[in-house]
Amino acid sequence: MSSSTPSQADLFKAEGNALFAKKNFKGAHRKYTEALKYDSENPVLYSNRAACSLGLNRYLDASVDATKATEIDPGYAKAWGRLATAKMGLAAFDKAAEAWRRALAALPTEKLSPAEKKQRDQYSSELAVAKAKLEEIEANSTQSEGLTIIRSWEKQKLPWERAIAILPDLAASLTWSSSAWVIERAYRSWERGVKAMKEFQIKQTAGGPMMFGRLGAIAELSNAILEDSRVFHISDENFASLYNQQMSFEAMKAKAWVESGPEGVMQEAPKRLEAEGWDAVRPALSITVRGWVVRAFIDDSLRNSVESALEFYNCAIDVLKWGAKHWGDVSFEEKGAIFQPTIARGIKSLRLGTLMKGCKENPGKYPYDELIASADELLAELGDVPPEPHVPDIAFYLSFFRYPMGQAHSIRAFAFLRKAEDLRGANGGGLTDDITKLYSKAGMEYLTAASCYPKDDLIYPWFLHCAYHAQFNAYATPRFLLSLLDMLEESIPLMNKIWEFSPEVVTFREALEKDLKSREDLQYALDTKQLELDSLILKPF
Template identity: 50%
Template sequence: MSSSGQSSEASRLKTEGNSLFTRNDFTGAYEKYTEALKHDDKNAVLYCNRAACSLGLNRSVASYKTLSSQATQLDPAYTKAWGRLANARAGLNRPDQAVEAWERAVGAFPAENLTAAQQKQKEQYQGELAAAKAKLDDLLAHPREPQGIVRLQDGDQLPWNRAAAMLPELQRTGVWASSAWVADYTYQEWKRALSAMKEGRVMHTSRGAGYFGRQGVVEGLTNAIIADPRVFHISDQDFLTMYNRQMMFEIAQTKAWTENGSRDVMKQVPERLRAEGWDVVRPALSLTVRGWIMRAFLEDNLKNNVVTALDFYTSALEVLQWGQELYKDVPFSEKGQIFQPTFIRGVKSLRLDAFMKAYTKERSANPKYSLDELLAGAQELLDELVGAPTQPQTVDDYAFILAFHRYPTGQAHAIRGFYYNEKARALRGTVQGLSRAVVDLYLEATKAYTEASACYPPDEESYPWYLHCALQAMWESVGQVKCLLALLDSMKKSIVLVKRIWEFGANWTSGPNSTPGFVVHLEKDMMLRDQLLEKMRRGEINRDSLVSLQGDVIIRASNAWA
């Protein structure tokens, strides 16, 4: 086909893509623009339009950024492409780069004789530029404190050190149901990776500066985080600098994908496999996926940017599930450990946690974070765990069974509890009070949270915490004294055990955004327990009585829904 024929075909496909885009058929439009690029791969408008489809499909913000960047490279005067690149950079929580792109977007407009549409768009971009600058100035003036991070203190008080001190006795007595096994296992993995990363050095040679380090660091860090995210802690103020250098070093060694979204990676993997084989593709694909996981985790826990975190987790999971199905007959020794079911389950758990945070943060403003989708993710975890081993066979299995079988099961049940609790609150607001249906939902929440708690060892902080959540659901309606006391008594016994390991952990001492940690809520629960026992001692209630909570006071209630 002649060049003019190619251009004509690209134009036709572009027109069809535009028509589909206006009808919000982003999948169809994306495919049309992709087909058009085969005929005209230097067309900045096609890249820019495909970027808009990518965003409409809720695909990776990184992919959106890549496509927008390609458009600006092809046509540096393309204002809309710069605007989309600025939005992508803002979505990746890079306000500094967003400011730069907005400046390029504003500067790309003609100096004079603007049309009315151009003038309107320029004013919009100027407003976006001002907002981006304001955000950047605020971040520079008020640096955000990382959330959920263990602050360094006396080494003996840190959870993993306390856990390590307990292991000899646990091993001697054959007790496997202890969070000490997981805490120690993940810390050893984290420590090995961190030590290897610290060996990296910037060295100057006759050919210029270079970084020399050890491979496998990102693998070790992600393995630890997937097993137990609480292991993440920063003991060196240069951690992020070291990590970024290490990541660039490993990218250079493995030829991993850097600016590509999940769709591009899934397209290019088969092509590279045919040309280079698994020995080349395996490390490249592993680092790509693990890099997304680390980026997601850092966005969530250091920048409090859970929306971007969710985007990167989703990209990682898309590639993992795609490869798991497409290469199901390829041995793990060939395709890599990232396709192991337990690794994928770990990523699902991290993504579910991020999704629930995004739902909680955006529930009133962004309906795309659906409560039903959250429940579906939890149910997917439960379905795949049916028949999975719940009891270890050897000492080496202790941490593994807990981290990849029992903990995900507990998380899934807890999400079910959260779902029923949210449904109950919404229905209660609609009917303006309690009803039989509302009470039934709270009962379902209580049952789900109780099931969640039972999946954890008694010295795991999630054990009393999910009992607390069950208790809160019960207080929201009415509870029978003997049921409340059963929960409270289990919590009381567990708190003593939990503090042996997690007393100075981040969740125990403080929650996100400086909210009170677990211990504050659990201490209040113990005060309510004392109040219940005192009312029983005075004969005001008995074990079969129904009670509810008004403020901090327990009152007797009637069974209006029997």
């Protein structure tokens, strides 16, 4: 290393520090990366770059850099703290707790400076939070909200079992617009994945223990979630152990980047491609991205960790977006089906659902305008949806064209509705033109969203319900409201054929029944001349 090298690294570091102080995390990240080219074993640079990634909510990249910093300097308290923060963002609370302990242990035990005392208090507080999270998970491990243990006596109530039973009649009547096709396809993918996982074994050989199993389980499970995430269910109490074993097995065989973030993948994949070719890179990219998707879905639905789920979805989307651009002239056969636009579309649709959940829980952190922008991006990507195909492509068409479109419109509707409610609350419950316009936009978006789903899908009547109540707050006419309620009433028997006993229907059945009761009230008001068909009314009429 020449004598000028350290000063060059210091220059980039100083520029990075200045940008970081201004919260320009992307710019600072680039400067620290440049500095590392000249001083690749500097723990401060890795730790500082980790801080940038934390500022960008890129927890995997932050974890990689902070880990590197602690490996170079095990006594670097701030690096341990940043590693712990990254692990908290990834919902890896056990690893976060251990990192907080290491951070505390790295601080002096006596004669602490005011800054060190502040660090100690912060690390102690964060360690307590991590411990509390671990205790909460342990207490709820057998009764997670999204955990569904399927037992044999329940099978006749399961939507995919009901779908399988009615598919012959749907085919005979040439009824292709049905959620039965979608849930049946997703179920087949899920079952193939679970079956493959159960074939995994560890056998003792002359050379020691070896893993034996069938590849493809992670692809099947991720396909099932992307096709229709409602198929996610657990029929074996050992599911988590089976999945972890399978993921480790497939990741090892493919040499997937399980410990890297998207930055690491983007740096290493081209190098491996040059050295080993697509036969080595294609499966590694597939397992990496699909593993992120499954992890994101599990963190959201079972662990209720929005932040971690969004991180893994973002990692998957970032790598797919980069790969599509970097290898734009490479065929899908070479680079892999993972780069098909439909895969990214499915991931973005799942991410939207998680983002909406985050917005419900913390609108300050996940603002409505971010929701709308993400939904608009997905709609722009969809463009003009192709005409409805015939079987056997109908399930694919619904999963990756109509359903994402419906998801995007419903997200827009939710954001407009929440904006209207917030403004109305600030206005003491009163209405203004701006508020009623937001209610109207929400109602029409929900109606558009409903139209993207088959009438026998449970989402169809629910979005009609949402549209009905939003429009009622926007001075709707009885004629329009009755048309919504007629559509809702017509859909319920169709929905029940497949989804009657699903948890969602059990939850919102009472709300739909109240809607139908309000139809009677509305009709009575018309019959008794209290209202006319084209009167403008507002709930309660």
